[in-house]
Amino acid sequence: MPDAYSFDIAVGRYQNSCDPALADGHWEGSPSPRATWLPNACYLHPYTRKEATTCLANSRVVFAGDSTARDVFNSLREKIGADIEQPDKHSDVFVKTKENIEMQFYWDPFWNRTDVLSKEQHYGGRTEGGYEHVNALMVFSAGHWFIKHMGESGYGQFGHALDGILDMVASRGHESGAIADMVVVRPVNPVIPAKLISTRRAISRSKVDAYNAYLRKVIGQPRVVEDIHVPEYVEALYTAAAQHTSDGLHYDQRVLLSEVEMYLNRRCNPILFGKSPAGKATCCVRYASIGWRQWATVLGLGFVGCLGWAWRSFGSASQGDRSRLKRLMVMGLPSVDLSKDVTILALGLLYMLIVDRTAYLPKINKYFSVPTFTFLTLLYLVPGFISLTPRKDTTFLSRYQTDEWKGWMQLAILIYHYTGASSQPVIYAFIRCCVAGYLFMTGYGHFIYFYTKAEFGIKRVVNVIVRLNLLSALMAYTMDKDVLFYYFGPMVSVWFGVVYLTMRIGRAWNNRPGFVLGKICASGVLCAILIQEWFFQPFFSVLGAATGVEWDARESVFRLALDRWIVFVGMGVGLCVCYLKSGAVDVARYRTHAIWISVAALVVYTLFVTFLQSKFVYNSYHPYVSPIPVVAYTILRNSPILASRTSAFFEWIGKFSLELFLVQYHVWLGVDTKGLVGLGWGGKWTGFLVLGLVFFGMAYTLEGISGRLVKALAAGDWSTAVGRTALAMGVMILMNRAWWFA
Template identity: 35%
Template sequence: MVRFFSRSYFTPAVVDRISAAFICITLLGVALRYCWFDARDPFKCGAILNEGEWLDYPLENSTIVPENWQPPGCMMHKYISDDVSTCLANRRVLFIGDASIRQVFWSVAKALDPKANPATAEKHVDITVEKSDVKLEFVWDPWLNSSRLHNELSSYNDGKVQDVSGNPPALFLMGSGLWYARHENMNGLKMWKDSIDDVVQHMRKGRRTTDMTESDLLLIAPVIVPAWNKLNDDRKATITPQEIRAMNQYLQQLSDFQGVDVIWSWHEMIKNLPQVYESSGIHLVDSIAEKQAEALLNLRCNAVTATKYPYDQTCCNRYRAPNHVQWIGLLFILGLLPAILYMRSKDEKTGIKSIAQAAWLPSDDVAWALLVFGLAVVYCFYADRTQVFNKAHKQYFTSDFLWGIVLSLAAGLFTLRKNSETNPDQPFLNRLQTDEWKGWMQFAILIYHYTGASKITVIYGFIRVTIAAYLFMTGYEHTLYFLNQKDYSLKRAASVLVRLNLLSCVLPFMMGTNYLFYYFAPLCSYWFLVVFTTMRVGEQYNSNTKFLAAKIVLAAILSATLTHFPGVLEAIFRLVGFLARTEWDVNEWRFRVSLDMWIVFVGMAVAIAVNKNKENSFASMQGWVSAKKFATIASTIGLVLYLLFEATRDDKYEYNAYHPYISVIPILSFITLRNSTPQLRNTHSKVFSWLGRCSLEAFTLQYHIWMAADTKGLLGLGAFGLTERTSNFVLATILFLYVSHRVAGATVTLSRWVLGIPRRSNMSQQQQPGLPTSRGPGLDDDDDEPEEMNDEVAGSSRRRSGEESKSRSRAKTLSEEAPSGYWGNLKYRMTAILVIIWFLSLVSSF
């Protein structure tokens, strides 16, 4: 048994095949759930109409009113005035019924017009609220027998308006019951049924579909179940549980057998929760009435207002059909690429060359990388731009966040290893250490996003420091590279920018977002260009420390001026918007850059200091040991003082004001303590290092295949009908991490291809990042990578171990030679790529 799990059996190929099998089975389960369990409700209209649960369901005997309502498999959107006006432009909404209907009417009115005040209107009268060509009407009719009701219903047949010339209601809601129970003691139930029957004859008969997207709605509200212990004696004597139960059972029969649309989710919102009622025991607290109004608006409006990202209103919504660019991408990835690879595999067996062997097509390793990369993008599309996958709201629990941190920390500590057996003393901030640093920070960022911990100031501040630390490494690593290699070529700049931006440039076309939405890659790219320009200007004098320091100060001043001077960024963004027909949020970009305005320059300064230490061997000088002790003590004190300061901020907005100036304290303190002893410096965590090498891909892909609704919610697989949040989390996490790992490997290969860097002709297909089913590298292996791609900011693959050569595949890949002619010129090549991106941006905007 032990031998079976030894490394000779548990090879990278086995890991890949097991992972591929797991992915296929899980995705098969997702398809089964969508095609079988969700077949009656593919657009999740029935979900918001009939079911749901409180994610923050209060403990027993608690007085807390829940706030986070979750329909099964989809997300609700909180509607504001502009949303309601867009959805109901030049339309009217009609409410007819008793006090419970009136309360929902006022909640919708306040969503349309925040100034709407129920106190200004009498109770038992008709009410009208108008704003922005939207008209909301409430008709007081607790018996559901008024002439106004009959006149409105007369134009309906089978739930549809026959004559639309009279501006029929976009949403028509009716409800009653309590007045019959309260005032008709003898035949109240029968009289109520007669009134309901008069209404139902105009509603649709026989549920053929739950699709209510973009259609006018005719709905009945269930009879509200009072909080029995809060009713006064008079009401207790007349309103009985038996009668209310009988009324709702009758509505349930009409709903089940005749297809009458009853909004049963309202019933679920108040079940067994006496704290959601006011003292009368009949009227609900405002927050619950607002949530009921939200359900109504989501049911009617989501398909109308969800026209661009973030797509956080997924209930009762048809996602937009793919545009031309998306269709081309889907056909290329799911059709053309597999066909080419299949034909090549067949050619290898028969020895006959087909068109798939044409010289102008990409080589095998590039084709496999394209397929891996493309399948990940397609996964993003189907996960977050269709109803195939479920979406759920986030709900923060401190225990969830702590468990995530504890489990991640345990995995990291369990996989602690020495950096090298042959070289026991590694340098300051060595490669394995920085990979580990990126990895554990990425774990923290992922847990923070998934659990929705942004409202907790202490956690928010910690995560802000991790982002600053990534940017610190941007300044540090690139400055150190330029000082040592003195390579300021276009090839160097292009290799870094392509590696950083490949995924974040492709995703906007498939997901309907924009480049700055995936802010981390643009942010790293911007600061790389700042570092590159700073080091490139006057690079022949970079050996002069004073000159370098002066350049860094000047670059900091110019960057701050560019960011904060009014009108500069606005003009740049307007120009980009005009040329590429895209919308970049200048305020969001200014916020992102400003938060970490100085830390990159600190990283540059540390790199210069480390380089000077290497040149002058300060460590051998007298007083170095004392200086190290002092730095260790100062770092410990600095870290404690920072944590105390951060914990005492009132909210994250107050913290943001200090962050650009104090983030340097925990970062410098950490790297000092992390390198304070040889044991700490020469040990790393394999799990953290592994994630650090694909952290750029993980940071970007989390938007769509771990979370959902463009990070507003969580992705739910619901494989084989499983809906429990823990099982969804486990399955989605495994898929997400593995896809991130494979995409990181594929991105290295594609970056070489884009830049025209040839592969070694003696490398087998096994040595290239390929499909999970290929005999590619396992989780512990590294990617063979040229020097010019060896230190990208958010994680890149590392050199292969010699062990991989033992399991080469039978067939050699096509040797890839450096392109010749105009296409071989990097300037022309990069210009052509930018033109293609510009053209796709124009086409996607139509």
Template identity: 30%
Template sequence: VFVVDKIFISDVQFPETTSLKSLCQYPNSRVIIPMAHTTLSPYRAWSLAISLGFLTVVVTGILRFFSFNANDPYFCESTLNSGFWLGSNNWQPCGCMLASYSPEDISTCIPSSRRILLVGDSMIRENYNAWGRLLDSNFTVSTEKHADHSMEHGNLRVEFIWDPYLNSTGALAALTNQITARDRPAITLVGTGLWYLRYESTNNPFIKWKNTMDNFVKNLTTDIALKSDLFLFQPTGLPNYEKLDENRKATFNRTIINEMNTYLGKSTKIHTLNVAQSFNHMMQTLTGHALDGFHPSEKVSATQINLMLNMRCNELVPKVPPFNKTCCSRYPSPNYVQMILLLFSIFVLPTIVVLTFQRGSAYSNTTNLPTGKGKDTFRALTVFLVVIAFCYLADRTQVFGKQNKYWNLFDFVILVSISAIAGFFTLKKSEKYQPFLNRDQTDEWKGSLKIYHSLTISSGWMQLLILIYHYLGASKISPIYAFIRMLVASYLFISGYGHATYFYKKSDYSFRRVASVLVRINLLPLFLAYFMGNDYLFYYFSPLVSFWFLIIWAVMWIGHSYNNNLYFLVSKILFGACATYLSTVTPGILESIFKVFRLIFRTQWDLKEWRFRILLDIWVPWTGIFVAIAYIRLSEREFLSRDAFDKVRKYSIIASILGILSFLIFEFSCKDKFVYNSWNPYISFIPILSFILLRNSSQSLRRVHSKFFGFIGRCSLETYTLQFHIWLAADTKGLLMLYPTTLRWLNFVVVTALFIGLSHAVAEVTGTLTDWIVGPRTKANMTLDIADLGLRPRKYH
């Protein structure tokens, strides 16, 4: 918003105190701004900062991709040569995500009758044992250590050739005598080194090892290596010297091991062969070695074979969402419609917006570019599509890195504490009397998922907790999962409360009302579903609240002229609740509805998941409806006046505290989240009502609200949806990384700021696009609107 010291309409100069509203009588007039006296308002400064930050991130990401990652666009070399442990169990390559392969997954990428070939010393033998544990839960390690071994699982065969010096003719023959493609191994791993140090320590072990490797690599030409789909050398392992016995400690010379690995890297690079240097990085932890100090632990061996499977299989598995296998894998190419939309969103629309931004310039006066309300709509469409395009760029290309999620209690406590502190230091007290569930509370508590223009259905602090929950992958922690489930139930409770209140008080059941709410809720997820290749139900919250809105609209609309009759109203609400439950649990009803959608729209929706989502919170929206009706009727009879409420305040506080404590005790007593899910539909309303009573138990609490939580609350529908692709990644399975994955907290700060800024931008423009699609909210359109000008008058002294 620019600050203007003088306003000119045509050739008439008006005083500085002229109201912009009074200018509406001049429909054909043009505002001329003296640019020398303009300043940026806080809102415009915020928008400019977000725009510059967004542009910087995109440009640096693209430059990084085409410069630093030009030789490794799919992170194959990064997977081979680098990585670190997230916690103690999750290996994280730099820039991409590993998936955990099961025997069933392996069968989809390794054809039948193909084999895994392992050649080398006892380090490679541990790799063979890890294959056995993966493929067969009853696998037992053979007591015959210095011998060849093999196993079969289904059509997959795993072979281990014992050759600790890599000098036997049998090993080389197994690698080279592969006549047909069917004979070649799917994965080959070769390794040696420690046996030279252990048993040739007095005869210059490095020279002997070097000569052997030179001869081996010479015979193993690149063409032969390509006869294996994936051919890797394992580097000589670095022992844990604190665990070694004295004999091994004396012979396993660290300097010689480093020389071996350096030479192996140079030699194989000349012959375009690959060394899995990350195998050694995996062992550089306190738990990376077995008790003997030089063999890898079972965890490390399992991680090594999983890394090889990711390198061999990620490119071959079906390319369908979620794309959580990003190491050594290409994303599907965009279809021609997506390509046109990407080019249009990134280049054409922003160019037109830049041109139309030049207010008062000679150029903008001589073109037919959009003006006024059309300009606002055009800009809104541009912002909306650019953010959609960024979602595609972030989560359907390798321009930005991805990282697996990592649960850490310390991180959870830190993030929750920061959010709580920010909320506390932005508390604001209202001076006037505040009623039950006032608007400031709805921005703070109900305000996160904005459903329509005046009422919202979530909360800032609730949304922050859900975002942190998703970011850290805390769903496996049963008490946290139960608490988050209760927060989701709160959204639906407030949805029922808000919609029932609106329909009861306004009696507005018009098509425009229904269309406005549904468009506002679904515009973003529908565009994302098409653009990102997901189905609509994947963004489950928007479909869920849309479903409940339609149910509430239908129940309140049927016989709405009799809604003042309490008995009639309660009866039809009870009937609606029972009908909804029965139609959900009765086999065949939802199946028929989904079949119709499949035939008409060719959808592939997951019926089991949809039924689960509805039944999980089946009664909570109805509780919200009953609370809304009860509150309105009691307020009409002044039963909730200040004096009347004071009489029961003490009892309501006691009941609220008991309700919240009982819920906390119960959720911590549930052994897992599946037990809690069975109880959630019947108990989730208890902490919700308890919180409402406690939050409204006194005027002091009603008058206080948090500006920070309200700030988050005003764009929560957008944060809930956009988090799938531009805060999280891989369709919520991972995290988006703008910078190297080792800079974890820097990534978090920058990505979070960008994510919140873009969510706010989309929240603003979605309202504009909704009005454009379903029509303006007012019957008479103003000829000259302050929103079109973006100006406000101000005196200069």
């Protein structure tokens, strides 16, 4: 395997160094049971059981030493799901998993068992097909027993035992390659004297420090041939973990698990993510080189924008009226204002590329904490309430209300993503209802338009679809991602198509409420039947063969099925609103009842989600229960007391909520939303403020640009609009096919 330390590892100020980047970290949430060690300069990938076993499959993991080695061994064993009956604490442990991972622990507190060294010297041979039972990881950990049982002579005996390990590693390296992919000699665990029992009082901090200083002096930095090292990141981890030990010597599971995660990142990141680390890890792995398609998207847009601006501003007058070049320029180049927009758009995409695909800004892990989440929530609620403004338009779900609704929901989603709150079932359920709220407005708004205006022109379809997907498509090409990764635009596009077809089919009878209600119900049932992998997979396969895209049918079905009913509920509410406006029913008579029912519904829903054990359990209920809080909110928001005022701040945010949702992926968040972008100086909150201002300013700017570009594409009659859109899509398909063949 490639040596982790030999990579040109791009982690900001720790260029070419994996270990110092891991060591420069801090405890987040200490001393709670959820505490974790987080590096300050790179994103530590949290390994799943599947990822860990994939990396270690067909290999051997060997630990030798005292109880500190056994603790880390057991933590790794539990991580990969290798269950055993609890053995005697001074016994060897051997276990083999179904992935053919051999885990071995040798009880060897004095590093003097010759059978450990002799056995492991003969392991680790390579075969032509790759590795077969190679030692993936060897960990040696001892020291406390030398101090406790050997007194003053322990220091010399420790050095002698260490020499034996180094001789074994060196001899194996000279004969036929390294004895293991990664050999670790752990620092001696620091002790907390006040917590030590009387029989361990001889183990002092000064002696532990002396032993560790000797380890660093003898071994130093990782060797070039044999990757043997004293991990400074482990020493940093334990030095700052005084609150995580109850007996002053052994540390709790959070510390052990953090150590295991760093071993896995150091050994496995180059193996699993070396070719494509984007969106997975930035610790101990190089950033991937930026591909030609990514550069072509950014530089192509920039070139067109700059050329259009320069020629429209200075070059058009220098050519004769009958010049072929002039006619070509007039037809192909955008106006001066649009050229500026295209250039700024290219700069925005370039900024995303630099932020999330290079090492110029560090990427760090998220960590959820209730105080942080509460503070950020209050941070956006305060200006929202302060800016409440009287409105004359009090119609049901007026433009003021829908923009406000989009605004506060988008801010809630941003805080949810930034704080990593997806692990909290109640918050997750609330955010899922926010997404349902967006889709409710999709069904409601487009239904009202088609129902009242009866206008089904193709130009509107092009305008809506392009507006929803223009920025996400350009970001997909720039960031080398699937366009479905930015799922919101494609998902809303599908539901817009459903609303359009539902209202267009049989449109001659749309003036009959009963007929329209029947269409809505039939459409809902049909979509519930067709939102299945067997329906989408053939279409995606054909599309992939024709265009080179690789869309995931399972993920698409998950996204659509999760909110399979809410769009139709929005259409139904729209139909009810139109019917009630006709005066057929005395609305005032039932208003009070509706308000109290809505309050009760919100209370019942809140109690329901509070007792759910996980977000995965909630997902099974969400399609059926999400209409309850959404419809209840619309009724309460339009009650006489609340309908007369809306928040100007939330309305402003709502006008560019789509761009906020998209741009967050690579500007405020990092590692494709898994982590956060930092500044590398000033701390987390400085990065939050500075990068947050850039993020909001960028999203606001791109909203205006996207709107003007869509308007330009859709200008003229419907055939011209379709032609321009088809040309743009054709260019993207050609780029995708060229990339696919390359």
